Amino acid sequence: MTTITPDSGNRPGDRPSFSPAPGAPGTLTAVPHADQSRSTQQDAPAKHPGAPRPDRPRPTKLAELAARLGVQTQSAAEVTGITHDSRAVRPGDVYAALPGARLHGADFVAQAADLGAAAVLTDETGAERAAATGLPVLATEDPRGRMGELAAEIYGHPGNDLLQIGITGTSGKTTTAYLVEGGLKAAGRSPGLIGTVEMRIGDERIKSERTTPEATDLQALFAVMRERGADSVAMEVSSHALVLGRVDGCVFDIAVFNNLSPEHMEFHSDMEDYFQAKAQLFTPRRSKEAVVNLDDDYGRRLAGEATVPVTTFSAEGHPDADWRAEDVEVGTHGSTFTAVGPGGERVRAQAPLPGPFNVANTLAAVVTLAVAGLDPQTAADGIAAVPGVPGRLERVDAGQPYLAVVDYAHKTDAVESVLRSLRKVTEGKIHIVLGCGGDRDRTKRGPMGAAAARLADTAVLTSDNPRGEDPLAILATMLAGAAEVPIHERGDVVVHEDRAAAIAAAVARAEPGDTVLVAGKGHEQGQDIAGVVRPFDDRQVLRAAIERSLSGAAVKNSQG
Ligand SMILES: CC(=O)N[C@H]1[C@@H](OP(=O)(O)OP(=O)(O)OC[C@H]2O[C@@H](n3ccc(=O)[nH]c3=O)[C@H](O)[C@@H]2O)O[C@H](CO)[C@@H](O)[C@@H]1O[C@H](C)C(=O)N[C@@H](C)C(=O)N[C@H](CCC(=O)O)C(=O)O
């Protein structure tokens, strides 16, 4: 396994600390970060050297690229790659010096030139600085908007040789992508995978920097996949990607829509803006066919507005859906159901993850692969065999008599759906550990605190990447949300600023048959406190807390 990029994008994190455990039930206990003093920035993973590149790049004449853009160049240079990041420039690259929200890429042209850039693509405001390096400059009004098509051209349109499946929606993109990958493999295909957790090319696994890579990296990845024999790709397409042109240069064979709920409101002006961003994927410019969830309000709207052929599905029995899940039986390890298709197909399917929403994710994957022309039963069998999705309802089992899971739920809807799902499959109490990120969407803090208080028996509120904000200030807002839930409708609410202590507190409350849910970080391996990222993996910290509690119980038993 090769790991080349840290999870430095959205939600990085911290080192496990084992501070003394829990406050009394129902009390407000503010425990400081025990780990803050003993970690340094040296613990952070190394900086990424950029996306993988094809081993056999083919040269493209700069003049041909200039002609595409409608600009002049006298240069006879040939280029073999392209990047938007000066730090990742390789000899022969076009460096795309983009204007950003914080910086202008033109400020880094000297670095790009030192690393061997062959030319610079930029806008009028960057052209002068770029020309000062002596490199040929292609100046165009919207370099970000043209970067994807140039990248596709430079790498020889590698996406055309892959069955491209793009998955979008607020929740379930990662899960569905892994399930589609499993189905493709079972059908004898060789898929690549691109998403929030990692990118996979054959056996190589590369940690992701963001959900959807920038277009320069994406086209290079496609080229690497093609070079290594991949014939298909299952990838997540975020709304940021659609707005920022990261999938320019791609026309997906199938675009999948799961659902839409409030999220990324710091980026989108409102839900309509968010919906319109997603809807771009369901036009002939971006996809050939669509698979859409009819159980979702926005899915129903999209099914009517999409300008490509649409196949619909419903896990909740919507009568108009082309594919429906019937005979659904939910369980702690997963759910079984029959996917009934428009031609009378009856496919026995098993969601390899618990929760009703994973029936929807599984059905989405089965339908997508059926639309792709694969045998749906073979696809469903492959999906059933997927061993799990990192950090998505991932079980931690140290022999304890209760269920312990880590889940990436970090937005209100996901927290609500995961708690409701667990309620359906567990008899005992649910103890959730939950925080909200700093320097990100502030509007979800109160609602997430309220959701945890209303739907769990214990809500242990804690830190989750406070970044530059005071963790206690974030927790105060979450607590205020929790306090809005009428007292008879809420569980115990406990606050531990230190995440490891919060996890220990939840474990200390767990009795046989209960569920401990550590939400928010999922697969992440770090925690960002005041700009310092320390290693922290919920799965390891939870396992250690369970083991300590089991050995504590064993000692008590032997003494008593
Ligand atoms: C809002 C957003 O997505 N912004 C992205 C955008 O930033 P920006 O245009 O403001 O760039 P900037 O930081 O001002 O820098 C300007 C230019 O200088 C370049 N630069 C900068 C420094 C340097 O040393 N050398 C260099 O070349 C940068 O590569 C950039 O092209 O272009 C940057 C370069 O690619 C991205 O890193 C940055 O992603 C930020 C960090 C980010 O976190 N985005 C998240 C929110 C995101 O994209 N999330 C989605 C959705 C996740 C989900 O569904 O939950 C995702 O797909 O991951």
Ligand SMILES: Nc1ncnc2c1ncn2[C@@H]1O[C@H](COP(=O)(O)OP(=O)(O)OP(=O)(O)O)[C@@H](O)[C@H]1O
């Ligand atoms: N179809 C769904 N509907 C509602 N909630 C879901 C669904 N699928 C997954 N979830 C919840 O959302 C969390 C994130 O799931 P997943 O990572 O698959 O989605 P995502 O769209 O990739 O999310 P993100 O954009 O946050 O990375 C899960 O851990 C689970 O709690």
